[in-house]
Amino acid sequence: MAEQFSLSLDSPLPVSGLSFRADAISTAEEARLIAAIDRIDLPPFAFQRWTAKRRTKSFGYLYDFRNADFGPTEPIPDFLNPVRTIAAGFAGVATENLVQVSIIRYDPGAGIGWHRDRPELDAVIGFSLGAPTVMRFRRRRGTAFERANIALPPRSLYLLAGEVRYDWEHSIAPMDALRWSVTFRGLAAPQPG
Numbered sequence: 667m668a669e670q671f672s673l674s675l676d677s678p679l680p681v682s683g684l685s686f687r688a689d690a691i692s693t694a695e696e697a698r699l700i701a702a703i704d705r706i707d708l709p710p711f712a713f714q715r716w717t718a719k720r721r722t723k724s725f726g727y728l729y730d731f732r733n734a735d736f737g738p739t740e741p742i743p744d745f746l747n748p749v750r751t752i753a754a755g756f757a758g759v760a761t762e763n764l765v766q767v768s769i770i771r772y773d774p775g776a777g778i779g780w781h782r783d784r785p786e787l788d789a790v791i792g793f794s795l796g797a798p799t800v801m802r803f804r805r806r807r808g809t810a811f812e813r814a815n816i817a818l819p820p821r822s823l824y825l826l827a828g829e830v831r832y833d834w835e836h837s838i839a840p841m842d843a844l845r846w847s848v849t850f851r852g853l854a855a856p857q858p859g
């Protein structure tokens with residue numbers, strides 16, 4: 667039978683490798699980021715021949731889901747420097763290690779389906795702006811799924827590393843109000859040999 671966890675902010679985090687910080691940025695910084703993001707052209711996410719409702723753009727490195735190409739792309743814009751520094755401090759890595767960022771705009775009706783982030787990059791560190799949402803986690807256990815949720819209020823920050831990054835999938839149900847996310851990813855540790 668699948669177990670259902672529900673999380674309030676002062677409960678211990680239910681999945682190993684998951685970290686969370688409320689109020690990681692000020693409301694003024696949130697407004698500054700949203701205004702800067704709104705000046706960027708965010709195309710709808712394209713996967714093979716489909717397009718999704720969420721709009722997204724990556725900087726630093728790009729995994730192109732249309733053709734599975736992974737490689738360098740436009741540099742991370744300067745307006746993201748303050749949050750890049752905060753994300754690095756939160757994850758305990760050097761700022762230069764956060765080589766990729768993806769910006770997503772979820773208009774009403776847009777969500778993100780169950781997935782694990784691509785393995786080309788390592789830690790995943792995400793800021794939430796705008797409407798609050800819930801990130802859902804699941805991992806297969808025999809014939810059922812073990813499940814967990816975390817509330818993502820605006821201006822909060824989460825880190826997915828280790829188990830939650832590699833063993834669990836995550837998703838966000840279609841939103842009913844506008845939300846943006848700014849997600850930094852770190853270089854994977856060099857493989858031995």
Ligand SMILES: O=C(O)CCC(=O)C(=O)O
Pocket residue numbers: 768770778783792793836838846847849
């Ligand atoms: O919007 C979010 O916080 C999650 C984004 C996400 O899961 C992803 O870009 O892989």
Ligand SMILES: [Fe+2]
Pocket residue numbers: 781782783836
């Ligand atoms: Fe993801």
